[in-house]
Amino acid sequence: MPRIEAVATAVPPHQVTQEDSAVLARHFFQEAFPDIDRLLHVFAHSKIKKRHFCMPMDWFSDNRLFAEKNQLYVEHAEALATQAALSCLDKASVFASSIDCLIFVSSTGIATPSLDSRLVNRLGLRADITRLPLWGLGCAGGAMGLSRACEYTRAYPQKRVLLISVELCGLTFIRQDMSKSNLVATCLFGDGAAAVLVEGDEVRSSRSTPMPRLRFCGARTTTWPGTLDVMGWELTEPGLKVIFSRDIPTIIRQAMKDNVESFLSPYDTSVDRLRHFILHPGGAKVLTAYQQSLGISVDATRLSEEVLHNFGNMSSPTVLFVLEKSMEQAWEPGERGLLAALGPGFSSELLLLEAR
Incomplete structure (x- = not known):
């Protein structure tokens, strides 16, 4: 049975409280919705205290083109993914050169070459590493990526897989979109990254802790x-x-x-x-x-x-x-x-x- 050896997470530096988000949403949407006070109750009932974004709050006030957003996605997603991956490898006391397969999950930007190829260079992974970029899975992507990582190591029990999932949902915000879906997204979504190390049965664990895996x-x-x-x-x-x-x-x-x-x-x-x-x-x-x-x-x-x-x-x-x-x-x-x-x-x- 494949084992999950380590998990690490990372968030970008700009922290926004839900109260500040509600103020900004009122400014953005009040002209489109006469009942804006009723709609803003979604912020109070969200059970969210704060979120993190790769861009400061004033960035969201202007209309942005997709090309600009996507350029920011490539830059910040690579940096945040690197942070999560290095933290995960450090937790497991594993060198990047020992990773056999890299699974990269994201749906909030587009890059070709895909971002996993950039991470091969950034993390110092082997040139012959197997790469599996997964796009379009949305909120299910982290779980689906973990399933594929575990199935890979079940098929190849001597292998190590590094799963990296990163999303910059804030960069998808469309200032001129006055839909209720966009209002809810303004209340709900944030930016973050996670990395998981999955190892096959035949890989000797580098950790000596007696705790169960x-x-x-x-x-x-x-x-x-x-x-x-x-x-x-x-x-x-x-x-x-x-x-x-x-x-x-x-x-x-x-x-x-x-x-x-x-x-x-x-x-x-x-x-x-x-x-x-x-x-x-x-x-x-x-x-x-x-x-x-x-x-x-x-x-x-x-x-x-x-x-x-x-x-x-x-x-x-x-x-x-x-x-x-x-x-x-x-x-x-x-x-x-x-x-x-x-x-x-x-x-x-x-x-x-x-x-x-």
């Missing part, structure tokens, strides 16, 4: 038909315009329980036997929908709420922030946990993890 049992991707308009991007002249349906919590309540139970059944377990829940905090309503659908307590989503509170929704790396916090908790040998995220498609990614 999280092992990968299996994964499932589910894509529900007829849901392409639930979440994603529309490519417009000023950039990536957010598509964000209010139906997401309803879909979770209606579909997630059966999806999770049918996934867990072949592993001879069920939701009530799990001890850890590593859920992507898409928003406060999403976490409530998870609680209602799966029949789990508020305490079960405590770590997800902590990440949402301190960082907002950073899209793909957010669930890996929760994973990092979960790995800092005491997992007893044999305990199992569910890692889950939702993204465009509309799709879900589920992973079953076990401490051994």
